[in-house]
Amino acid sequence: MTFASIGRGLVLSLLVVGCGGSPDPDGGTGSDGGAASDAAPSTDAAPSTDAAPSTDAAPTRDAAPSTDAAPTGDAGPSGDGYQGTVSLTHAELPTGELTILGGFLTSAPDIRRGALPGCTVVRTVGACLEARCTSLDPSLGGGTLTALVNGTELTSSVGGASGYFASVMGRAFVAGDTLTFSTSGGVVPAFSADVLAPAPLETTLPTTYLPGADLTITWAPTVSADEVEVGLSGAGIGVVCVVAASAGSLTVDASITADLTGSLQLSVKSENIVPTMAGTSRIAVVAADSIGTMLAAE
Numbered sequence: 001m002t003f004a005s006i007g008r009g010l011v012l013s014l015l016v017v018g019c020g021g022s023p024d025p026d027g028g029t030g031s032d033g034g035a036a037s038d039a040a041p042s043t044d045a046a047p048s049t050d051a052a053p054s055t056d057a058a059p060t061r062d063a064a065p066s067t068d069a070a071p072t073g074d075a076g077p078s079g080d081g082y083q084g085t086v087s088l089t090h091a092e093l094p095t096g097e098l099t100i101l102g103g104f105l106t107s108a109p110d111i112r113r114g115a116l117p118g119c120t121v122v123r124t125v126g127a128c129l130e131a132r133c134t135s136l137d138p139s140l141g142g143g144t145l146t147a148l149v150n151g152t153e154l155t156s157s158v159g160g161a162s163g164y165f166a167s168v169m170g171r172a173f174v175a176g177d178t179l180t181f182s183t184s185g186g187v188v189p190a191f192s193a194d195v196l197a198p199a200p201l202e203t204t205l206p207t208t209y210l211p212g213a214d215l216t217i218t219w220a221p222t223v224s225a226d227e228v229e230v231g232l233s234g235a236g237i238g239v240v241c242v243v244a245a246s247a248g249s250l251t252v253d254a255s256i257t258a259d260l261t262g263s264l265q266l267s268v269k270s271e272n273i274v275p276t277m278a279g280t281s282r283i284a285v286v287a288a289d290s291i292g293t294m295l296a297a298e
Contacts, residue, residue, distance in 0.1 A: 082107055082140060082188050084278070086164070086181045087286035088147050088154075089269065090171050092200070094293060099172035101147045101155050103164035105140040105188045105281075125253040128230075128241035139163040142278070143184030149173045151180070175199035175224060179287045189279035198225035198245075198270040200289040205266060210298045212258040214251050217268055221248030225270035229288075232295070234264040245270060260297075267292040 084105035091098045119133040138161035145164045146156040154172050157164040173179060175197055182192035203219035217230050225245040232239040232252065237259060243250050269290040276283050 082278075082281035083283075084140075084142070084188060084281060085284045085286060086145060086183075087288055088173070088179050088181070089286075089288040089290050090173060090197075090200070091267075092289075092291045097170050099154070099168050099170065101145065101157055101164065101166040103139075103142075103145050103157070103159065105142050105163070106137060107140065122237075122259065123256065125255055126241075127243045127250060128239055128252055128256055130237065130239050130256050130259065132237055140188050141186035142188040143186040143190060145181065145183050148180040148182075150177055173197045173287075175289075181285050183278070185278075188281050188283075191276055191278035191283060193274055193276035193283070193285045195272050195274040195285045195287045197287045198272045198289050199223050201225075201228065201268060201270050201291065203268060203291070205268065205291065205293045207293065207295065208298050209257060209260070209264065209295045211260055212254050214254050215257055216249060216251045218249040219245075219268070221246050223270050225289075226273055227271045229267075229269045229271055231267045231269075232260065232264050235261055262297055264295045264297075265292060266295050 082105060084103065086103035087101075089100045089102070091100055119131050122130040122132060124130070139159065141159065144156055144158050147154045149172055155166045155168055157166040177197040178194050179197055180192065180194050183190050201219045201223055203217065205217070206215070209215050219228060223245050227242055228245045228247070228250065230239075230241040230250050230252070239252060239256055239260075241250050241252060267290050269288040271286055271288045273287075274285045276285055
């Protein structure tokens with residue numbers, strides 16, 4: 001999905017395909033401080049998301065930072081109560097492979113559940129959330145975001161109003177690698193955290209969907225990852241679904257697909273998530289391995 005559409009809205013990973021961090025189906029890349037069509041997120045943006053994003057309801061992430069005592073959005077310059085997500089996503093597309101760095105920092109009370117300014121949750125069914133995003137408050141500054149793989153710097157982004165975004169061609173990490181994220185600090189204080197890269201999914205993606213009918217995605221349940229995120233985007237609507245990787249399958253309910261029309265971008269990600277703190281701000285640190293394709297309506 002794109003950071004520019006709902007990727008920024010659901011924040012990289014909710015904002016994941018919505019929000020997050022999936023690359024453009026044509027294999028395009030973006031530049032620092034702006035989200036390109038991507039997530040992936042995020043699963044990145046919107047961050048994929050991956051990630052944009054992705055864009056932060058049912059698809060909760062158990063490993064995400066706690067949202068108890070959520071902020072009202074008017075926290076002071078110390079970063080009190082802010083929330084954020086940063087992600088490094090390997091994205092496998094029909095046109096090639098990308099590794100995407102994404103991030104989004106906001107004063108919204110719960111970005112991991114899609115509660116972002118400008119986004120309206122249409123419905124939640126099972127593990128899936130459907131949302132429409134029109135506009136977003138800008139991402140907050142956190143200084144330069146840098147990603148390292150096994151101690152070697154991979155890429156960095158100075159960020160901007162649309163969040164953090166940078167990409168490199170090809171696969172930059174494999175399952176079990178240590179991915180390190182750090183920021184130099186700004187409105188949101190500096191932080192550094194590690195997360196292990198997940199294994200890629202063993203799955204065959206569909207190429208079509210029937211509006212108004214269940215859409216089921218399956219994968220080998222033995223994958224070494226915490227979660228699997230499925231994202232759909234198109235025509236201003238984003239859908240994000242999250243389940244434990246051991247589930248082996250996920251179904252997007254017919255009531256959600258009934259709202260979808262035309263061609264959609266599908267992304268499916270294996271993810272590991274580590275919660276960390278930047279001062280008193282809660283940050284979800286995400287490593288993802290994503291595959292994506294376009295779905296045609298039957």
